Amino acid sequence: MQLQLNEVIELLNEHQLLKKVTDAPNVIFKGIAYDSRKVTEASLFFCKGAFKPDYLSTAKKNGATAYMAEAELEEGVGLVAIIVTNIQKAMALISAAFYDFPQNQLFIIAYTGTKGKTTSSYFTRNILKETTSDKTALFSTIDRIIGPKPEQEFKSNLTTPESLDLFHDMREAVDSGMTHLVMEVSSQAYKKERVYGLHFDVGVFLNITPDHIGPTEHPNFADYLHCKLQLLVNSKICVINAETDHLLDVYQAAKTTSQPEDIYLFAHQDFQPKMAVPPVDYRFKSDEADLIESQFEFYPVTPKAKKIGNGATYELNLPGNFNESNAVAAAVTASLAGASQAEIAQGLRTVHVPGRMESLQTEHHGTIYADYAHNYASMKALLSFLESQQKTDKVIVVVGSPGNKGVSRRAGFAKVLSEYADVAFLTTDDPSFEDPLKIAKQIDENIDHKKVNVTIEIDRPKAIRKAIELSTENDIVVLAGKGDDAYQKVRGVDTPYPTDMVVAKEIVRGLKD
């Protein structure tokens, strides 16, 4: 892979991003990097974010011949300086070109929504694995899978990768024979222009509730919604959950760049949109559900949906009515990518999503769930589902809230615990640079103590132990918020953590009765 300086200039000019460039011969870049420690010979280095000028000196030492930034830097003397108006946009544009526009060789399905992105992405990929004979890549919050080799499956650091990593991984996916890609697009990806210039074959909007609002994420809900809507503006075909809040805004965003015949709505059969939108294309209804799996009926209603078909009764290897909605999104989307009814059936019957509704049945301590629910809406979805399914004596919840982000979640947890829990153990969840005890006390402040018996236990494994030891046969223990996370983020360090389910299994093994 390589790119010439002249090509860089041309691209930046086309997008009106170039402010100034050093008068220099037409050098060839053999590498691109945004981290000085990863710079190689003859590279173009991007200076962005919370950047320290020293990084540019390191980049120079490591072989950078040019740097791109929003302002000139003294440390860059001797390098070609490319000064741009928006470094994040420029980086996305140049990365796509450097990796020779791999998106053009992939059928890309992208999911956005406050909740259900990871789950629906896993569902869709598991279906398309059948359809494409295992040639579907996945960029999710949990894992990135970019090829068939074991080393091409690795843990993700972000829900949506930084643009340079995104296009790098897409290129590797294409070169490894992948034909399809299922990915999650976070609102931050749009805020930070990680997907600038990228267009999707199918864009899916699942839902939106207030979240990710705070100093390092979105200033307010309007900004959060605006960023999320961009996915539909950049998608050829749009699939929308008609049960989402702000449906009219969502539909109108889709309509700005897609024709109505390329927009598909789906909803539960009893749901009637209150907004003036076209008829719902696909409906579903729950047939049977227990605490391990579910069965639902899914059927096309409008002529355009009937043309695509695939209506049937499907079994889903995961409980939760919200997961049926995620499965319907996956069934519609995979159908648009060419999946057959048999492939959808196989994909949904066998799917496993790490840390989403994982359960452990014990003999004397009820059922234990580990689930990634980590805001008001997802916890409410989870706890109300469990309540509707099982007659329980006590609902015992172990939960914490992260530090330095999603501060509104603290009040949300207090509210949902007051509505659904009998016992709560408030504990640590990625405290970052905050004191976990202080966070726990902030949650506790708003809990209705007449309804919920609260214990603060900052040591998460100890909190899990106390919850399990307290539980009896007809209880439910919910370990919420961490899903399959194998670390706690403490003061900028990912501190190893065995995962909630591993901790729970070990405790259960050691219990005598």
Ligand SMILES: CC(=O)N[C@H]1[C@@H](OP(=O)(O)OP(=O)(O)OC[C@H]2O[C@@H](n3ccc(=O)[nH]c3=O)[C@H](O)[C@@H]2O)O[C@H](CO)[C@@H](O)[C@@H]1O[C@H](C)C(=O)N[C@@H](C)C(=O)N[C@H](CCC(=O)O)C(=O)O
């Ligand atoms: C606030 C924010 O968006 N930060 C993101 C941003 O950080 P940044 O650009 O400031 O980078 P930085 O890591 O502080 O460092 C500055 C620059 O110096 C470079 N550097 C650093 C050290 C060095 O020795 N040399 C060097 O060159 C770094 O590579 C970087 O380019 O760019 C980084 C990647 O280039 C991201 O990892 C980082 O995400 C932080 C960690 C984060 O937590 N982001 C969250 C809010 C996020 O994006 N979440 C969404 C999901 C949310 C949802 O569910 O909706 C996501 O998509 O993951």
Ligand SMILES: Nc1ncnc2c1ncn2[C@@H]1O[C@H](COP(=O)(O)OP(=O)(O)OP(=O)(O)O)[C@@H](O)[C@H]1O
């Ligand atoms: N459609 C849905 N509606 C409400 N809650 C959901 C839905 N799907 C999943 N959940 C709940 O949200 C949790 C997170 O699900 P998932 O990881 O699929 O969402 P996500 O959008 O990827 O989340 P995040 O952006 O936080 O990574 C699940 O563990 C479950 O409790």
